[in-house]
Amino acid sequence: MEYGSGGCGSQSTGEHDGSDSQEKRKRYHRHTANQIQRLESMFKECPHPDEKQRLQLSRELGLAPRQIKFWFQNRRTQMKAQHERADNCTLRADNDKIRCENIAIREALKNVICPSCGGPPLNDDSYFDDQKLRLENAHLKEELDRVSSIAAKYIGRPISQLPPVQPIHISSLELSMACFGNQGMMGHVPAPSPSLNLDLLPAGTSSSVPNMPYHPPCLSDMDKSLMSDIASNAMEEFLRLVQTNEPLWLKSNIYGREVLSSDAYERIFPKPNSRTNNPNVRLEASRDSAVVLMNSLSLTNMFTDPNKWTELFPTIVSVATTIQVISSGMMGGSLQLMYAELQVLSPLVSTREFYFLRYCQPIEKGTWAVVDVSYDFPHDGHFCPQFRCHRRPSGCLIQDMPDGHSKVTWVEHVEIEDKTLPHRFYRNLIYSGMAFGAERWVATLQRMCDRLTYLMVTSNPTRDNPGGVISSPEGKKSMMNLAQRMVTNFCASISTSSGHQWTTISGLNEIVIRVTVHDSSNPGQPNGVVLSAATTIWLPTPPYTVFNFFKDESKRPQWDVLSNGNAVQEVAQIANGSHPGNCISVLRAFNTSQNMLILQESCIDSSGALVVYCPVDLPSINIAMSGEDTSCIPLLPNGFTILPDGQAEEEEDGASTSSNANRNMARSGGSLVTVAFQILVSTSPSAKLNKESVTTVNNLIGSTVQQIKASLSCPI
Structure with a gap:
């Protein structure tokens, strides 16, 4: 010294x-x-x-x-100084131990089951329960006082002086019947006879606010710190999943897809609290890439906005909302807690619900990564009773290309706890990973970016507007926006989202029809109660053949029972993609009211196809074609969803088309077709479903299905 x-x-x-x-x-x-x-x-x-x-x-x-x-x-x-350093190391180790124990407790709470009732146990701390109730009562009292003061200004007396409202009792039998009004598509559905009683029945509201199954509490600083750590770890894992090939990803013999090696994954990313030991839990993992017509920054901005994200994937995302922004920044990335429901367009497939963290981060100049990872709350066992879903690090890497395009590499990795088996029609599609996999996300993104590009460019003289009735780019844009709202409305009408309660009714010739009723009070929809009815059938016909059949207006009289066999003429057409089947059409039926036209959008990609149509009166079409605002034009669309059945078959000679959109559609053995109609039941706030209306909807859907099978030479 x-x-x-x-x-x-x-x-x-x-x-x-x-x-x-x-x-x-x-x-x-x-x-x-x-x-x-x-x-x-x-x-x-x-x-x-x-x-x-x-x-x-x-x-x-x-x-x-x-x-x-x-x-x-x-x-x-x-x-x-030595003691202080030792104390700091001990405190740091204790802090890490407590954090790990906190995460382990959160994981354990998700699987705790009460031995008496089979559900999550209740909180036994009466003091905190009482405090929570007192706070909630105080909040409700303040809300009641506020509403009472507002109501008193309009009705001239306190709300406490109003007469009491009698409760409405709903019989379970009333939910098994259906009622139609007198409005249909290109024709009139028979109205109920005057003797039938349309008792009022509460219908589901169509609120724009998502009906989340669990409302998370206010997030603390500790929660946000934990979320940041989870997101950072998820980003690191995601980038390795994107950038690593063999032995992590292997080529499958089926369709040439990339399959995740579970052994290699467990070695690289060991998960001590993994739920895969549960025999009911299975993993879905897929990776795909494609070039899309949009740059990385524009795409990232759409992913961070739940409304734009839903518009970008209308056939996949049924509900999306941001619960809280954890951190935000233009060039420094952002982190937000979100809720979403993902769907397959059929009442036979339950939606998948997630609370998840979305982390957007620039990797380098012109490259962005968007990563999603589940964030499970202690009460998440209260929702999604049939399918519990946990999103492992998933998302997309977006890399700019010199021509303004971008390359998107997508990874989907999900844990699914199947408490009930999927419907037999969709079992192959779901188990193969095609229903919710990366290939479907990429195919939809390609098609929608293609659509947005066509929305911005001037008319294509070879495909757009053959009749010359759309006179301006504004008119084209207005028509495309109207058609997009029609498709979004149709997808929502057949969703199994938490806001829809589907009821099964008997059909004709073993056709199982499901119905749901909702209040259509939003702008752009007819005011009143709307009945949605749908059925799904299997056809031994490749999806691209079924799509071309519905798309061909010359064959429309073969399946459109409401047109009474009348031929239709295409008045105008707008291309909304490079594939010739992706277009918006305005059709006129002969020998029917000249004041009524049909607005139709058809689209196809490698994951499936849609044909959606809706009756629109001539003045409304003129408003759209002139480029004016179309948000108040009421739409009640009908149509078809076409999906591959998930069974691989060899590609037939001549089955390929000019676009890669049919690569899976052409190789699928059969098709899953959902036929869906919407009908205005009543302009009253609600209405009871009755026996005569059940017969009407059975005849309508049953006849449509029979004509489709007969036209395609399928067994009836």
């Missing part, structure tokens, strides 16, 4: 000039090993020696008492 001359070094006498002082300050005295050993031994016995002890050490070691004093001071300071 070394000491400076100003403290405990050697002393000198006499006057000092500047150079001598500088030389003395540089002088050091190094203790011998015996001196240090004796000092250390004394320090262990007495870290604070008194003056007598210091003098004794000074005589024994040949050191000045001042040197002894400073050595003990320095040694005590050194020991204190």
Whole structure:
């Protein structure tokens, strides 16, 4: 140990000039090993020696008492610093241990089951329950006072003086009947006879606010810190999933898809709390890539906005909302907590519900990563009773290309707990990963980016507007926006989202028909109660053949029972993609009211196809074609969804088309076709479903299905 001359070094006498002082300050005295050993031994016995002890050490070691004093001071300071460092390490280890225990407890709470009722156990802390109830009661009282004061301004008296509202009792039998109004598509559905009683029945509202099954509490700083850690780890795992090929990803013999090797994944990303030990839990993992007509920044901005994200994937995302923005920044990335429901367009397939973190981060110039990972709350066992879903790190890597396009690499990795088997029609499609996999996301993204590009460019003279009735780019844009709203409305009408309660009714010839009723009070929809009816059938015909059949207007009289066999003529057409089947058409039916036209959009990609149509009166079509606002034009669309059945077959000669959109559609053995109709039941807030209306909907859908099978030479 070394000491400076100003403290405990050697002393000198006499006057000092500047150079001598500088030389003395540089002088050091190094203790011998015996001196240090004796000092250390004394320090262990007495870290604070008194003056007598210091003098004794000074005589024994040949050191000045001042040197002894400073050595003990320095040694005590050194020991204190060592203890502080050790304490810091211990506290840091304890902090990490507590954080891990917190995460483990969160994971364990998700699988806790009460032995009495089979559900999550209730909180036994009565004090916190009472406090929570008091706070909730105080909040409800404040809300009641506020509403009462507002109501008093309009009705002239306090709300407490209004007569009580009698409760409406709903019989379960009433939910098994259906009622149609007198509005249909290109024709009139028979109205109920005057003797039938349309008792009022509460219908589901069509609120724009998602009906989340669980409302998370206000997030604390600890929650946000935990979310940031989860998102960072998810980003690291996702980038490795994107950039690593074999042995992590292997080529499958079916369609040439990439399949995740579970053994390699577990070695690279060990998960101590994995739920895959549960025999009911299975994994879906897929990866796909494609070039899309949009740059990385524009795509990332659409992913961070739940409304734009839903518009970008209308056939996949049925509900999306941002619960809270954890962090935001233009070029520094963003992190937000979101809720979403993902769908397959059929009432036979349950939606998948997620609370998840979406982390958007720039990787390098012109490259963005968008990563989703589930964030499970302690109460998440209360929702999604049939299918519990956990989203492992998934998302897309978006890389700019020189021509303004971007390459998108998509990874989907999900844990699914199947408490009930999927419907037999969709079992192959779901288990193969085609229903919710990366290929479907990429195919839809390609098609929608293609559509947005066609929305911005000028008319294509070879395909657009053959009749010359759309006179301006504004008119084209207005028509495309109207058709997009029609498709979005149709997808929502057959969704199994938490806001829809589907009821099964008997059909004709073993055709199972499901119905749901909802209140259509939003702008752009007919006011009143709307009945949605749908059925799904399997056809031994490739999807692209079924799509071409519905798309061909010359064959429309073969399946459109409401047109009474009348032929239709295409008045106008707008291309909304490079594939010839992706277009918007305006059709006129012969021998029917000249004041009514049909707006139709058809689209196809490798994951499936849609043909959606809706009756629109001539004045409304003229409004759209002139480029005016179409948001208030009421739409009640009908149509078909066409999906591959998930059974791989060899591609037939001549089955390929000019586009890659049919690569899976052409190789699929059969088709899953959902036929869906919407009918305005009543302009009243609600209406009861009755027996005569059940017969009507059975005849309508049953006849449509029979004619489709007969036209395609399928067994009836």
